Structure formats: structure tokens, C-alpha cells
Amino acid sequence: MTSEAFRILRAAGRAPAPWKNGGGVTREIAAAPGPAGDGFDWRVSLADVTEDGPFSAFPGVDRTLTVVEGAGMDLMVDGEHHIVDEPYWPHDFPGDVATGGRLLAGPVVNLNVMHRRGRVRAEVAVVRGTLRLAAPEGGTVLAVALEDGAAIDGTDTGLGRYDAVSLHGRASCVLRTYGYAALITLSGHGHGHGHGHRPGARTAGDGA
Template structure:
């Protein structure tokens, strides 16, 4: 079953520390919270310098999709994240501080819990025509994309069911390969 996840239907949730807001695209299990997801994909608007929330036993892939970027300190190590559309991996349970380079940013966040019965997701930002694997989550970022007979505008998403599909990405589009336990339903 293919799920269309329109950007217009997402709720805006403020961060605990007041430094931004998040809009969840999809998570498993469905309806899970921040303490019990197996994986979660969201768009986060970072509006101020400050610490990232800690997520025990969680790994993250962060991709800047709007703005100049961030200067992160992850576990005491500096990581300059100043190129859009380049996925960056880091542990969610390591103290992370953020300094914005030139105003607010929007990040695509892919988070997964270690030991949740699935392997780490793959994250790629693509353009062009390619075959996308079953179960993948496709998120249009800066243009139009077509997949599984649906046209996606910026930040619209589609989660594929148990069949592959061809993606025509006219703008940059995130393709997130999600490895799910064998008995996990997609919808």
C-alpha cells in the first residue's frame, strides 16, 4: 500500500528547549512518541543557537535543506554542516551544540533506535530518474518529483508499499531506505 504524506497535513510541534519546531513526516510504529519510535523522519526548523535534544540509543542522519547551515559540536568535536543536501550521520545520545551560520535552517532528520529490529536506514538526495526500493520513503525537497503515479511538491512525501517504483526527481529529492522487521506493516 502506498501512503501519500502531504506537507500541508503535518502538525508543527515546538521543541522542548524553544530553539525550533519539528514536523513529523512518518514514524514506526505508527503513533509512537519520542521515547518509543523504531525510526522517525521529520523536518526540523532550527531558529536559534543551542543544544540539540539528547536521544538515548538513537542514531541520526541530518540533511540541511534550507539556510546557510550550522556549526555543530558533537561530543566535543566540531562539525561544520554548511552544504545543503549532503546527509550527515551522528549519534543522537552524544551531547550536541549548534551555532547557526547565518540565520535559521531547515533540516531533514532521519532517526533510528539501535537494536529496534531493523538495520540503519539509507539516506540519499537525488535528481533524475531511478528505481526506488519497496518500503522506501521519498520526500521532495526543492522541486517536483513524481513517484508511483503521484506528483510531489516541496516537502510532500510518499512511503512505498511492498513494490518498487520509478522516481522522476526534477528537483532534489530525499530517498530513505527503511529496513523493517519482516512482520512490520507499512501502514
């Protein structure tokens, strides 16, 4: 495997981007830019939500939200209430309809996966145990440690909480988790990069 096909993305290196409504901050884990002027093809991030408020609209984007810390949210999507109070349970919704969140009992941390409808397909699962990771053809797979970290077999590499491993191309590895991990499979265009904004990616102040 090559360094470009297999990457460790450390939580410690992610810069927080504050929302313009002041309701929280986002830390990008990885993203793949779309065609020029068309934003991202997909984006994976962690959001610290500290206040009730609206979510930003993302035309043509589908989203998956997973609460990884806190009591949860009342998620209002296009006028319908969705009580998201079970940790590690992914919830899908369109990113281009009116959406807002009300905290049930204090701040939460959400894992957010966004992908461009019609160009990328995303699958999010929360798993534990021993996993063989391999990217789909033309796509990317990420694993994000949600609890007590993980280790990559055959190496000295360990993952702490919220560290991630990203693979594309022919790269593969065996991951042993010490708790739950989010497994994100992205089929379609773009290999993605680690934390840090690229041209067209969402910048600070764009909200949830």
C-alpha cells in the same frame, strides 16, 4: 499495489510541534512505533531551527541530519565541531551523546532521520533524476521532494516541495524528480505511518 503499501504524505497536513527550548519546530513526515514503552523504531521529520541550542538526547538512537534550507550549522557532537554548511549532504551522528548546534547565518531547515540502533538500519542519499523505488524486504523506503517536486510515472500523482512517498511490502514505483530528493531506505522492523504521533512517538517539546 495497495493503499497501505504505497502512500503519499503531503507537507500541507503536517502539524508543527514546538521544541521546549523555543529554538524551533519539528514536522513529522513518517515514523514506525517500537515495542510498547520503547518509543519509535524510526522517525523522519523536518525541523525549522531558528536559534542556537542543544539537541535532545535519544538513547540507543542513531541520527542523520541533512540541511535542506539555509546557510548551515556548526554541529557540536560529543565535544567535536562539525561544520555542516553544504546543502543536501547527510551527516551521521549518535543521538545519545551531548550534541548542540550553532547557526552559521540565520535559520535552517534540517531533514532528520532517526533509527533505533540494533533494530533498524537507515541509509540516506540525496538524488535527482528518474528513480525506481522499492522497499527492502521487511523495510520501508521514502522519497522526499526537496526542491521543485516530482511525479510518479503512470499516475496523475505529483509531489510538491517536501511532499513524500512511502513504500513497503511489494509496492514499487518510478519517481521522476524535477530537482533534488532525499531517498531514505529503512531496513528492519516497522512499516511506519504518515504524519501524526502514535503512542510512544516523540511529542511536542522534545527539541531537535
